[in-house]
Amino acid sequence: MENVVEPAFQELPASATQQLDLDQPVPSQEAFLQEFRRLLGAITLRLRQHPVIVAHTENNFDGSGVRRLLSNKFEFDKLLDSVWREVPRERKDKQASKEYLRIALDRIADSAGLPPLGAVGQVDAVVNEAFKMAKADDLRAVDEAEFKKLLTEVLGAVMLQLDASPVAVSTNTVVHEPMCTSSSSSALLSPTPLSPMVSSPASE
Structure with a gap:
């Protein structure tokens, strides 16, 4: 503009x-x-x-990243141990509130091929539904074993939902704008029909 x-x-x-x-x-x-x-x-x-050069990419969230993570038990267990160590908990009984499940899920989102919470509304809706399915939304305190079990169940529910109804996100970013006096870029996230991932410059 x-x-x-x-x-x-x-x-x-x-x-x-x-x-x-x-x-x-x-x-x-x-x-x-x-x-x-x-x-x-x-x-x-x-x-x-x-000319304004725009990089266009399309990301498909279809649950395949979650499936790969869950299938690698060794790496997944290491990840669970890591997020549990970061969760605040009562020293007395070593329990943590379920509210930290969402924080833990956000920490492992990248490893699961998921966007950060709040980045893609359609994926957030899937995550919210997964929390309901796993009954993981109350504030009751849980121990380490139950915490990890609930987090695994949430990921499994997310995987199944995305497998049935994948979410595609298109991103357009200005990568070259010679008319600008300072370096800047603009990005737009919007849902699009499913298509292979594309990343190529285009002139407008």
Whole structure:
């Protein structure tokens, strides 16, 4: 908007700018379309002179990462031991509240091929459902064995749900914008139909 669209508005003749003012009534549909075409022409010219390169990637969360983690018992047990050591617990009975299950799950999300909690709404919904299925949402204190068992059950439920209904996320990131005075990038996460992972620059 700042580097392409707004400068294109400024390049239009004063009369055109006034007609495109959103606060002013448009005389006719024909007049609006005429000025809109002029604006699109100015935008096209600026993009030809200063192309914006965008990297496009698509990530499919289909539960395969969780399956790989659960199938490697040695590595998974090491991971469970690691997250349990980080969980605050009562010294007396060595128990921890179930509320820390979500923190523990977030710590191992990358190893399970899952996005961080809060990053992808569709995956968060799957995780919330998995917690309900495992009855892991109350604040009752549990010992180490039950904590690890519940975390395993939650991961298993997430895996089954994603296997049945995978979530695909498309990410578009500006990687080269010569018109910017400072380095910046913009990213958009949005659900898309399933397709293979793609990562390639494109000019707009």
